Amino acid sequence: MKLSCPLPKLDFDTINLGHGSGGTLTSQLLDAGVFKLLENDLLNKKHDGAIFNLSGKVALSTDTYVVSPIFFEGGNIGDLSINGTVNDLAMCGASAKYLTLGFVLEEGLKMTEFWEVLLSIKAACDVAGVNIVTGDTKVVERGKGDKIFINTTGIGIMHPKANIDAENIKTGDKVILSGPLARHGITIMSHRQGLQFESTISSDTRPLNKIVLSLLDEFGEKIHFLRDPTRGGLATVLNEIATDARFGIDIIQKNVSVEEEVIGACEMLGLDPLYVANEGLFVTVVDPTVADAVLSRLKEWEYGKMASIVGEITTDHPRQVIMKSLIGGRRVVNMLPGEQLPRIC
Amino acid sequence: MKLSCPLPKLDFDTINLGHGSGGTLTSQLLDAGVFKLLENDLLNKKHDGAIFNLSGKVALSTDTYVVSPIFFEGGNIGDLSINGTVNDLAMCGASAKYLTLGFVLEEGLKMTEFWEVLLSIKAACDVAGVNIVTGDTKVVERGKGDKIFINTTGIGIMHPKANIDAENIKTGDKVILSGPLARHGITIMSHRQGLQFESTISSDTRPLNKIVLSLLDEFGEKIHFLRDPTRGGLATVLNEIATDARFGIDIIQKNVSVEEEVIGACEMLGLDPLYVANEGLFVTVVDPTVADAVLSRLKEWEYGKMASIVGEITTDHPRQVIMKSLIGGRRVVNMLPGEQLPRIC
Missing domain, CATH: 3.90.650.10 (PurM-like C-terminal domain)
Structure with a gap:
């Protein structure tokens, strides 16, 4: 696979169960790639939650993406998972602002594939004008998942003239x-x-x-x-x-x-x-x-x-x-x- | 399994791929059980997103739960997925208010098991004082998941005196x-x-x-x-x-x-x-x-x-x-x- 941006230097080339442990390997994975790629003030805090001010009418929407295959003509599970939630909010009449990102990775997933998905997530966020502000990474054993499932949940600000009902x-x-x-x-x-x-x-x-x-x-x-x-x-x-x-x-x-x-x-x-x-x-x-x-x-x-x-x-x-x-x-x-x-x- | 509340009458006793289609079977599953059990004004709208007013400082947190086994002494993946996100928000100094609920179900999951998980979700929401306001259900083929994965994402209102840093x-x-x-x-x-x-x-x-x-x-x-x-x-x-x-x-x-x-x-x-x-x-x-x-x-x-x-x-x-x-x-x-x-x- 030809990557549109080089993979960071890592000690591993596939995902293993330790990457979902919450320990050193999880930190290595996140610090080497995810945080740097998706960086913004809220995500940089690296807390379990993001804290920000909101006021007025908002919309909240969630979707888990399980598309197979994960790569296809015109996109992959990464941009799909951003666009899908941005669009669910748009259908409420809301402008997506903050997104959360939850991964369920299958042991053995190639880092090149994970990285390509992350690059698409980043690109889709930039096009839509949204930020990933907090996330979660879990790893399941080989044969208990299917490469990668992604949950995105988004908060959007309602358009003042929207009355979609x-x-x-x-x-x-x-x-x-x-x-x-x-x-x-x-x-x-x-x-x-x-x-x-x-x-x-x-x-x-x-x-x-x-x-x-x-x-x-x-x-x-x-x-x-x-x-x-x-x-x-x-x-x-x-x-x-x-x-x-x-x-x-x-x-x-x-x-x-x-x-x-x-x-x-x-x-x-x-x-x-x-x-x-x-x-x-x-x-x-x-x-x-x-x-x-x-x-x-x-x-x-x-x-x-x-x-x-x-x-x-x-x-x-x-x-x-x-x-x-x-x-x-x-x-x-x-x-x-x-x-x-x-x-x- | 002894259910603490009877399973609704359904035409099926296991989850199949059709329950994730977005079509009639998805509606049957949701209308028969999920919406009724978890009902609240926002969820009752059955939209892709929930719309509500918020003002001030809020926290947003997400987690996907993949615990195995899904039932264990003292709880199951259902109450775990509610308590976990409520607690992540509490650690930010926020009082959890609205939660989203995303399921990835494996084809063949017994409806009795799914129902027991839902009952625990409901009970945990009641104890914590939170509402599920929107959700998503996906189904993957047998052997591509592991019974049930749950994402919950929560919004909490920051305690006015909280300064957790x-x-x-x-x-x-x-x-x-x-x-x-x-x-x-x-x-x-x-x-x-x-x-x-x-x-x-x-x-x-x-x-x-x-x-x-x-x-x-x-x-x-x-x-x-x-x-x-x-x-x-x-x-x-x-x-x-x-x-x-x-x-x-x-x-x-x-x-x-x-x-x-x-x-x-x-x-x-x-x-x-x-x-x-x-x-x-x-x-x-x-x-x-x-x-x-x-x-x-x-x-x-x-x-x-x-x-x-x-x-x-x-x-x-x-x-x-x-x-x-x-x-x-x-x-x-x-x-x-x-x-x-x-x-x-």
């Missing part, structure tokens, strides 16, 4: 999707299957905080709802929205963007892109008076060229999502019943 | 230990070795927030430092304090409480109690003018009967911990070099 959704509201579906899930799945597609599909992992906060700046309370269709895909998120809002949703399939190569891959793998996980995508339900303006702003964003109004909130068929298909028929879109792609994030 | 430690300060050593580590270790001791030793897992906050109420800034000797044990924590404070520490072995049965178990297992993990214990470094009063308060606490002044801060041998042994000799006490007991918490 399913209760705000009303009939006639427009449902907007920020980009094309299914890239992250297809990337992971094709890796696992060892498939080669003609053109490379890469994960869409990225932070969504800046675009979401700029929409809140401009449109405020007219942004009624936000959610990122990760596990379970777009179909699951739309069903959750319909259930929580107690309204129906009408979706027009031709407006749902899916790239050609992703469609091809889905067909080859027997997957419906509506259920495939995404990482750098969001759904927003907005007041109809601002729908076109929101769409314009999304299209100005570098990842929003394929944004579109995919549907509308309706009082017909409450709690149901109905899609008008490409050939004109109408079908109910249910939640993902079981597991389509385990360990996608 | 190694920089405040000065020569002549007294080092106080809140109780007897090594119970948690010996409990776990004897379980793993299948050993039976004559009398039952149980884990000392418990929340320390109330006793610590009451000490801060009374003694304020005279409490210079706090830390709980978990992984790496008392020896490691004393070395960390000596290093951070740039002072030496003199310890008197006869003042360090270890119960008879724990001494016996340590001898049988070949372990030094100074390095064995504790869970419900803390070390505090206090101004000498309040040392006796702090000790009196600790002895009034139900778990503080064996509290004692174990040592003193000195300008001699900076960054070194030196113990006067029972037979009168003096020896350097180093940090735990490798791993004594893997997966102790």
Whole structure:
């Protein structure tokens, strides 16, 4: 593996159980790499907890990342774990500020792999404008974990104009999707299957905080709802929205963007892109008076060229999502019943 | 296993990969058990993040718990994961308020076991006076995890009189230990070795927030430092304090409480109690003018009967911990070099 920054000089080249002991080896591991790489005033204290001032309305979100494989086109478990939590906070209408980082490492993990994950964590923090302020490292025996699991928990400051609540959704509201579906899930799945597609599909992992906060700046309370269709895909998120809002949703399939190569891959793998996980995508339900303006702003964003109004909130068929298909028929879109792609994030 | 509260009626009796999908099975699992058991206004929102008001100085701490076995005398991974994070915050001088809960479940985990862990989480939250406000559930394939790993991340409100910082430690300060050593580590270790001791030793897992906050109420800034000797044990924590404070520490072995049965178990297992993990214990470094009063308060606490002044801060041998042994000799006490007991918490 080619490292984008040299590995610090260490006496070991794989993780062993001692690195989770809380003793000398843990200190060596953290002092040699983690603290230096991620340094900031709060983390530098090296306490069990970080202490800071906060005031006002905040959001708190947690996620544990168990994606397999840990490296994939477009990212790895490191940047995924930062972007994912930054995005969960953005979906609350909050600007991520402080993150915690908890590792469960499997004995035998190569230090080069761990270092590459750390470099991605650092890069993703820089892009999103967040700091890791405290953390924890545990090591489990070979065969009791799978290379690396990462928990990130984030605190974000609520945007003063944010009022993101399913209760705000009303009939006639427009449902907007920020980009094309299914890239992250297809990337992971094709890796696992060892498939080669003609053109490379890469994960869409990225932070969504800046675009979401700029929409809140401009449109405020007219942004009624936000959610990122990760596990379970777009179909699951739309069903959750319909259930929580107690309204129906009408979706027009031709407006749902899916790239050609992703469609091809889905067909080859027997997957419906509506259920495939995404990482750098969001759904927003907005007041109809601002729908076109929101769409314009999304299209100005570098990842929003394929944004579109995919549907509308309706009082017909409450709690149901109905899609008008490409050939004109109408079908109910249910939640993902079981597991389509385990360990996608 | 005898459950202290009946398991909800479910269509499944073990965890499968679908429970981590984010789809219908995840909802079934959460709605049937987790949300109802842990309910509070913030968690009831079922969003990806919890939103609340905070103001002033706060502490943030994270820990992932991978203890094996997950059930042991005196507790299980559930209450351990709540108490551990509540205690990390207490060591910062903060009163834990909101916790996040992240599960990594192994496919095949029995629902009865998961439920028992959840019941302990609930009970521990009630004792400590904290709420779980948001969470995450992931499932990994059989053989890629080990029953259950739990991340908890907590936010606590700083006690207005707290000023816990190694920089405040000065020569002549007294080092106080809140109780007897090594119970948690010996409990776990004897379980793993299948050993039976004559009398039952149980884990000392418990929340320390109330006793610590009451000490801060009374003694304020005279409490210079706090830390709980978990992984790496008392020896490691004393070395960390000596290093951070740039002072030496003199310890008197006869003042360090270890119960008879724990001494016996340590001898049988070949372990030094100074390095064995504790869970419900803390070390505090206090101004000498309040040392006796702090000790009196600790002895009034139900778990503080064996509290004692174990040592003193000195300008001699900076960054070194030196113990006067029972037979009168003096020896350097180093940090735990490798791993004594893997997966102790």
